[in-house]
Amino acid sequence: MEARRPSRAVIDPKVRHVGFFAPAANPLPGPSSTLLSGSPAGNSLSPVMIPPPRHPSDRSPAVPVPDTGLRRQGSDHVPVGSYNPSESLLSSSPAPSSPSGRVGLADGEFSEESDGWYRYRRSGSGTYDLPLPDTAPEKALDNPGKSSAAPVLESKKPAHVPEKSGKAVVEEQNELQSSSKPLKEKTTKAERRALQEAQRAAKAAAKDGNKSAAVSGGGPLSKPVKQPSIKKDAPPVSLSIPASDKKGSDRPPEKERKKDVPPPRMQFDDKSRVEKAKRRAVVNQTEARNRVELFRHLPQYEHGSQLPDLESKFFQHDPVHPAVYKVGLQYLAGDITGGNARCIAMLRAFKEAIEDYSTPPEKSLARDLTAKISSYVSFFTECRPLSISMGNAIRFIKSRIANLPLNLSESEAKAAVCSDIERFINEKIILADNVIVRHAVTKIRDGDVLLTYGSSCVVEMFLLYAHEMGKQFRVVVVDSRPKLEGQALLRRLVANGLSCTYSHINAISYIMHEVTRVFLGAASVLSNGTVYSRVGTASVAMVAHAFRVPVIICCEAYKFHERVQLDSICSNELGDPDVIAKVPGRMDVNYLNNWSSKENLQLLNLMYDATPSDYISMIITDYGMIPTTSVPVIVREYSREHLFV
């Protein structure tokens, strides 16, 4: 611990650049710092936020669970000063490609599939430093480390950001992230491949070695512990050897950050990769005929052909768990729509799959299960591109699996993961919705006219709750083709006795005159404040903005994502184009019945759009009500917490 303090001080100047700070930099002495980080005062929220009623378990992250200890263990053991200079050098001038940067980079190169592997390895190496994971001592080790790290920050930051302990780590990782990013672009593809190959070879070698070790040593449980030792042949627990430590400790934070950055999305205009993906695919997709040129980078497949095919194969797909398969088919058929519903369905399917899972012999649970989940995820992706919220949930599961303590038996581990999943559903979705509804209801007054667009389940809950509370208001439901989700919402609202007005999106300028508030749901909130939501949301927000009507977004924090997006074209989802040409229920509109024969005509069924942040007055999330500029804060806070949950 004594060794750490000065080294922290080396980091601090960098950390301080991030936010508001006062020049007095000396870490506060122990007692006050523990008070700060431990007491709820450390959680003080900015004036813009109404402190939300926290879920009981929301606080739990403050008490680190063992696995987080594992991760931190690595950095705790390291004399940070040994690598810190190089890091600061990197951050100041990104050009020089130091070996450590390269290594981290190569790790970051792994895509979703190989993701599980390196994470597993990292946790393995983490444990290696402390062979017997004993929770209590770790906590003891961890907490002081935190309290020594946190006050440095907290004493200097005004209570602007919901501050929690352990922040320094995140901060530091941010720094690392920003410093290593330019490097990534520098290496050529060949170089990266070479690195990857080398690592694969190393891994294979390690495996072989491991096998022999396992044969001699027995039990599959000992395997993960041994593997890294053979591979890296690093000396055992040591606080003093800088070289190996550099590897062991330097990497986890870096990797941690790498992992946080979403892997580059598949670009469907990249022919070779599409071919590769096709070979792996379970779902037989045929390319749509008249593709829109502007959206070549997005998958555009014929719709309607896959479902019967998949249904017939229901019993043939061993690798895909039936529950997962079922949910996948439901996605494909459009039976499950809406961010929350899709996410919950996916998580429940995963849970079921994990319950039925048994580790194959000679494999470790963490690694094999992650690979399994990845294969399920790619199956889901084939059925329908993942939403951002689902991506967040998947990251959560994977990190939970990767951070499972290794001394757990298989059933215990499975139970732990399952309970984690259930807790995610309860806290991040269901409870979060309740909190949002509570917040939102404070924002309406009697006589208000509330406008909503499409069908958002949070907004619906909120409207029904407000009605139950006896608030007097009217609802305007605005809808648009082709999904006409608003009609279902309208039906439910009217059935509950709310006074509704229904219109379509073109009439938005007409109806906006009488509206006093606009409440919208979101598929995701990106860290530049852009709200990514059902197509049309941007138009509604824009018109509301033009009429000076406040636009309030209701979105659970688990849907926040650190990706940024400026337009709706770079990343989007394309729906079935056929539904554009057909207008159900309107016999007179049949101009395009034979459209596909015409080469010049393309039909574009965009699913989402990005609402610029300046149209949005406020975002109501489970952490309170925030302006769009605070989204990155929530993202940072949340992504850290989400690893610790």
Place this chain on the structure above:
Amino acid sequence: MPDVHVLVNDFLNNLKKRKIEGSQATARQTAELLRSVISQQRVSYTNQAGALMDAVRAVGEQLIAANPVELAVGNIVRRVLHIIREEDLSLTTAAIAGLGVSAVSDDDDDAEGNDHPVLSAASLAAAARSTLRPPSLQTLLEDVPDSAAVPHTSSSGGDSDGKSRSADKSSRTRKLKHDVIEAVNELIQDITTCHEQIAEQAVEHIHQNEVILTLGSSRTVLEFLCAAKEKKRSFRVFVAEGAPRYQGHLLAKELVTRGLQTTLITDSAVFAMISRVNMVIVGAHAVMANGGVIAPVGLNMVALAAQRHAVPFVVLAGTHKLCPLYPHNPEVLLNELRSPSELLDFGEFSDCMDFGNDTSSPLLHVVNPTFDYVPPKLVNLFITDTGGHNPSYMYRLIADYYSADDLVVQRRPTGGS
């Protein structure tokens, strides 16, 4: 003249039942109807112009009342009134000029006039325009009180003229009617050819590889795009379908059959796509005197999105769509709500729309407006058959076609009776 009554009533019915689609068709039919009204109108010897105008006004009032939202009707009525005024004035001036300058016999004068009726009318109208127009630099330079008293001068001039020169009354009456009908014919011609005239300018505005967005369907837009296509420009068009009428489907089909690269999008995707669009070209229902546009529903949203992305918003409008009125609360007053069945299936939602509950007001309302109002600040350019104009210039353009005294069509009959 029972047949005129029948015609008027038929047209009134069609207007009331909203059977006439599009302002161009309405404008043309109105003009044709007024032409037959004028030709059947028996004109007294004194104050022929006044009699014609009264007749036109009486019919026009009914027509406007039949469909107050279809501004083209009122526009045409006012244009015809303006034509009568101009013709009358030109005849008067010609007569005065003939009286003053030469001592030629009246019959010769008439013969000459009949040889070049249009020409003389046009030239004299141009000369007389200064008195008919609202203040311009020219009128300011001339005698101000004289121009202010124009209507009286013209009519009383006609009267005194009639009294003093009773000999040629009958021929002059015929001549006035004839000239007016000629001019109305020209107006009809203008209305029918406005598409071509607007489309001629297409190449000046569309360049190679451009991406154009439009919403709904407008014949003017279709002709405009096709004219550019015929001039070997290759560009692509995004068509927003224009719910709930889905005229965009029709436009997309037409464009595809003419070989244009067309992409059909939903209305909700307009904001998403507009960042990749070079120009928005739309048709209008009517153009108000302040440069605001009464347009198919949804266009205000498109205009706002275009403004956000600094995409030029171009409105194509024939001159018959120029309305000399200034809008007041146009979203409500110049709008029309269509049937909810276009949005909601009655069968499916019949229980929700049931009034039978004990509550007095129904829980569900459906709003389905026809038009949007696009304020002038969102419009970058108007393209009419006379060329491109700024929204701020619209009032001046309108002054060329309408007389300030005709803005309120109903006034005279209510005051007279």
